[in-house]
Amino acid sequence: MKILRWQYTLFILPALLIMLIFFAYPVILIFYFSFLDYSIVRHTKEFIGLANYIKILQSNLFAQTAYNTFIWVLISTLLPLLLALVAALLTYERFLGYSIFRGLFSLPMIFIPSSTAILWALMYSEPFGLVNHLMDLLNLPRQIWLANPSTVLPAVSIANAWYGTPMSYLMILAGLESLSTEVLEASEVDGASYWQKVRYVILPMVYPVILLVGLLRLIDVIRSFALIWIMTQGGPGTASTTLPVATFKVSFLQYDYGIGSAWGVINVVITLIISIFILRRQRV
Amino acid sequence: MKFNSIKTLLIIILIIGLLSWALFPIFYSLIISLSGFELPTKFGFPKEITLSNYIEALKDKEVWNAAWNSVLIGFGATFISIFTSIPAAYAFSRSNNKLSNFLLYLFLFFRLFPWVALAFPIFYLMARFRLVDTYWGVSISHSVWIIPTSIWYLKGFFDMAPLELEESALVDGANPIQVLTRVVLPLVVPGLIAVSILAFIASYTEYLYSLILTRTHTTTLPVLMAGYLSEFKVEWRKISAISILSSIPMILFYSYTLSFMKRGTLTGVIKG
Structure with a gap:
């Protein structure tokens, strides 16, 4: 069916209008604010050029935040990917009760981020947390995981990895199940062992899917805010402050909207460069 | 495939390991939510099992209020995004010019944007x-x-609907709005339900914007629950019960959506 231009415009208009007012305009605003010295505390709102950016890029917080974001993304992307791959390969073997396994292994998905934060804050808590009970069993010292600067970042990243594993698992499983079975059967006829089959047939065939799932996860994780904010608020100190947390903290806790917006722009630039680079390579 | 005992053992160990990873946090918070006044300070089960934490959570006016707010806001967000996405997705599906492709990719680009920057x-x-x-x-x-994602999903469903029906409706003198509402929409009802559910879930789980835009009147469940963790004395038993209860709607929704999405969208996403 041919759609005429006025009809087309009419159909798209409502969605476009919302996106223009509540997305495009805020994007313009954030660039504008980032050039201002704009703070409720100091009662200022004046143009200062690039001073906010220079201030951020020279601060210790920026280096710390970049490092934290890297660790956070690394753990919460690779760990779910690895576990999801092992689980998907297992499920693909159709062992007895595999559908029950699939349901149970996907269960973390049903929690909302706030519940996940509570579940894992409980796991890490002292003296009631399960993680510390396990430390007792292993004869290791108990830790206050979320209040210790050297353990807080791995701790919240692992919680995030737990939350993200089911989605990666279901996607990799869908990829595995869409493979053609002929090649697999041929390799079995040729007498390949299970490990040879996985190593030389399944993994190369499913590799593009694994890569895509990992990269999509990376794009999600680098922007994610809720879990880390609820569990630690970026603390103790700045030990778990990632890029989104820093952006939020400066605007809504220090009420410094100029610097906060500059953080936002840096956040946007970094996220979009990585995402577009990834999507280009993948041609999604 | 041949089974031998070593391989079977390995598989069993792997299954137990993976399931412990996925289920221990849930299982532990279930135990805490069912335990009596004394919480376990070392490995083991609580001395007393009780439902009183759940009763206390369900009696809490604050919780009911937040849950009601979450549902209302979820319906509002679903309503707005579905009613704006349907015509837009239809227009994108039935036109193939430079402008429409540009706009479609612009909507995909919105999805990549870091939310927190615009807070x-x-x-x-x-x-x-x-x-x-x-x-x-x-x-x-x-x-x-929600709108960008909904448009992409709905466009996929509209693309699958057969064109012949629309053409004959047009020949019979229907205008494009009638074609959309009377002919095309009835064909994609299952897809529409799935997209609506995904929209509701997205709003129900959303935290950041609810945090900055709600004060006392419209506090949503995620914001209320997150607040419990920053209290001076954390009431683990009650908030564990609430986090278990808050995932009940998600179980209902996912069981429908996953069974529907398994063949369609999920593999569609992967095949690109």
């Missing part, structure tokens, strides 16, 4: 429009992020 400007705008702490304000802020 302050959105708050600023909502304050200007006097929409802070109102149901519509929070719903709109959620739907901004």
Whole structure:
């Protein structure tokens, strides 16, 4: 069916209008604010050029935040990917009760981020947390995981990895199940062992899917805010402050909207460069 | 495939390991939510099992209020995003020119944007429009992020609907709006339900925008629950019960959506 231009415009208009007012305009605003010295505390709102950016890029917080974001993304992307791959390969073997396994292994998905934060804050808590009970069993010292600067970042990243594993698992499983079975059967006829089959047939065939799932996860994780904010608020100190947390903290806790917006722009630039680079390579 | 005992043992160990990873946090919070006054300070089961934490959570007015707010805002966000996405997705599906392709990819680009960067400007705008702490304000802020995804999913469903019916309806003298509402929409009802559920889930789980746009009147469940963790004395038993209860709607939704999405969208996403 041919759609005429006025009809087309009419159909798209409502969605476009919302996106223009509540997305495009805020994007313009954030660039504008980032050039201002704009703070409720100091009662200022004046143009200062690039001073906010220079201030951020020279601060210790920026280096710390970049490092934290890297660790956070690394753990919460690779760990779910690895576990999801092992689980998907297992499920693909159709062992007895595999559908029950699939349901149970996907269960973390049903929690909302706030519940996940509570579940894992409980796991890490002292003296009631399960993680510390396990430390007792292993004869290791108990830790206050979320209040210790050297353990807080791995701790919240692992919680995030737990939350993200089911989605990666279901996607990799869908990829595995869409493979053609002929090649697999041929390799079995040729007498390949299970490990040879996985190593030389399944993994190369499913590799593009694994890569895509990992990269999509990376794009999600680098922007994610809720879990880390609820569990630690970026603390103790700045030990778990990632890029989104820093952006939020400066605007809504220090009420410094100029610097906060500059953080936002840096956040946007970094996220979009990585995402577009990834999507280009993948041609999604 | 041949089974031998070593391989079977390995598989069993792997299954137990993976399931412990996925289930221990859930299982542990279930135990805490069922335990009596004394919480376990070392490995083991609590001395007393009781449902009183759940009863206490369900008696809490604050919790009911937040849950009701979450549902209202979720319906609002679903309503706004579905009713704007349907015509837009239909137009994208039935036209193939440069402008429409550009706009379609622009909507994909919105999806990649870091939400947190726009938190302050959105708050600023909502304050200007006097929409802070109102149901519509929070719903709109959620739907901004739901609309792009909904359009992409719905476009996929519209692409699959056969064109012949529409053409014959047009020949019979129907206008494009009638074609969309009377002929095309009935064909994609299952897809429409799935997309609506995904929209509702997205709003139900959303935290950041609910946090900055709600005060006392429209506090949603995720914001209320997150607040419990920063209290001076954390009541683990009650908040564990609430986190278990808050996932009940998600179980209902996912069981429908997953069975529907398994063949369609999920593999569609992967095949690109």
